[in-house]
Amino acid sequence: MAIFLNSDSKVIVQGLTGSEGMKHATKMLASGTTIVGGVNARKAGQSVTVNDRDLTVYGTVAEAMTATGADVSVIFVPPTFAKDAVIEAIDAGIGLAVVITEGIPVHDAAAFWAHAVATGNTTRIIGPNCPGIISPGQSNAGIIPADITDTGRIGLVSKSGTLTYQMMYELRDIGFSTAIGIGGDPIIGTTHIDALAAFEDDPDTDVIVMIGEIGGDAEERAADYIHHHISKPVVGYVAGFTAPEGKTMGHAGAIVSGSSGTAHAKKQALETAGVKVGKTPTETAEHARELMAETPRPHGGH
Structure with a gap:
C-alpha cells in the first residue's frame, strides 16, 4: 500500500x-x-x-x-x-x-x-509550492526525482523539497512507502498531521520521518498529535537552527517572531512527544535506520 x-x-x-x-x-x-x-x-x-x-x-x-x-x-x-x-x-x-x-x-x-x-x-x-508526492514503484505526482530511492517501509512528510530529496537519498537502501513534500508556504492544504494520521493507518509503513522548519506552530501541533495518536516510531528534523530571528528564510512561512516558531522550541516539543530528533539530516536518517532495524516486520513485508 x-x-x-x-x-x-x-x-x-x-x-x-x-x-x-x-x-x-x-x-x-x-x-x-x-x-x-x-x-x-x-x-x-x-x-x-x-x-x-x-x-x-x-x-x-x-x-x-x-x-x-x-x-x-x-x-x-x-x-x-x-x-x-x-x-x-x-x-x-x-x-x-x-x-x-x-x-x-x-x-x-x-x-x-x-x-x-x-x-x-x-x-x-x-501544496502549493511543493515538490509533490511519490509512492516509489507505484506513482509519482510532481517533481520529486523517482530514481533517488526505492520502495520500502518508511513514510516521509516534509516541508522542504530539497530535504525531501536528501532524506530519500540517505535512506535509499531501505526505501519508502510514500514521501510527501507538503510545501513551506504560510497556507497549505495537507499538513504534517494529515500525513502522520495516514501513515499511522498504513499497514506498509513501519517508521515515519517528519521534516519541519522554523516559523509557525505546525511542528508543535504535530508533536501534540504524535503524543496522543501515533503508535509508530517517529523521527524528526527541524531546519533552521542557525536562522537569524525575524528573517524569512527561503519559504514564505519560515519566519520567526520572538521565541515562537524557533527550531529549538520545535525540537523540544517533538522530543517531549517521544520523537527522536536529529541535529542534521544525516543524523536524522541514522535514527530512522536504527528504528527500522528495531521494528518487527510484518509477515511478507519488505
Missing part, C-alpha cells in the same frame, strides 16, 4: 502544454505514473506526444475526469492563474490536487482552501 497515491491513480496535468508541465510529465511517465491527459482551455481537443504516448488535452478538469476516470491532478499553472485552476479541480471533485506552483499569493491560497472547506468538497490539496 501507500498513502494518497498508488499504482491505481490516474493522473491529469493542468498546464501540460507549458514547458514545466511537459518536462515533468515526461519524467512522471518515465517513472511509471499513469498520466491519462492534460487540461488547457485554450488548447482543448489537441493531442500532445509525451514519451511516445499521445495525451489528449481537455478543456476542463471535469471533462478530463469524465473521459479518463482521472482522480489526481498535478497543477503546473503559473501563479496568476493558479487559484482558478485549483478551484476548477475542487469543483470537479477530483480526489487529489497536487499544487506544484511557487509564488502563489497568500490570499489566493487562502481563497482556494476556503472554497474547498466551504463547499464541503473532499478534494485533498497538497
Whole structure:
C-alpha cells in the first residue's frame, strides 16, 4: 500500500502544454505514473506526444475526469492563474490536487482552501509550492526525482523539497512507502498531521520521518498529535537552527517572531512527544535506520 497515491491513480496535468508541465510529465511517465491527459482551455481537443504516448488535452478538469476516470491532478499553472485552476479541480471533485506552483499569493491560497472547506468538497490539496508526492514503484505526482530511492517501509512528510530529496537519498537502501513534500508556504492544504494520521493507518509503513522548519506552530501541533495518536516510531528534523530571528528564510512561512516558531522550541516539543530528533539530516536518517532495524516486520513485508 501507500498513502494518497498508488499504482491505481490516474493522473491529469493542468498546464501540460507549458514547458514545466511537459518536462515533468515526461519524467512522471518515465517513472511509471499513469498520466491519462492534460487540461488547457485554450488548447482543448489537441493531442500532445509525451514519451511516445499521445495525451489528449481537455478543456476542463471535469471533462478530463469524465473521459479518463482521472482522480489526481498535478497543477503546473503559473501563479496568476493558479487559484482558478485549483478551484476548477475542487469543483470537479477530483480526489487529489497536487499544487506544484511557487509564488502563489497568500490570499489566493487562502481563497482556494476556503472554497474547498466551504463547499464541503473532499478534494485533498497538497501544496502549493511543493515538490509533490511519490509512492516509489507505484506513482509519482510532481517533481520529486523517482530514481533517488526505492520502495520500502518508511513514510516521509516534509516541508522542504530539497530535504525531501536528501532524506530519500540517505535512506535509499531501505526505501519508502510514500514521501510527501507538503510545501513551506504560510497556507497549505495537507499538513504534517494529515500525513502522520495516514501513515499511522498504513499497514506498509513501519517508521515515519517528519521534516519541519522554523516559523509557525505546525511542528508543535504535530508533536501534540504524535503524543496522543501515533503508535509508530517517529523521527524528526527541524531546519533552521542557525536562522537569524525575524528573517524569512527561503519559504514564505519560515519566519520567526520572538521565541515562537524557533527550531529549538520545535525540537523540544517533538522530543517531549517521544520523537527522536536529529541535529542534521544525516543524523536524522541514522535514527530512522536504527528504528527500522528495531521494528518487527510484518509477515511478507519488505
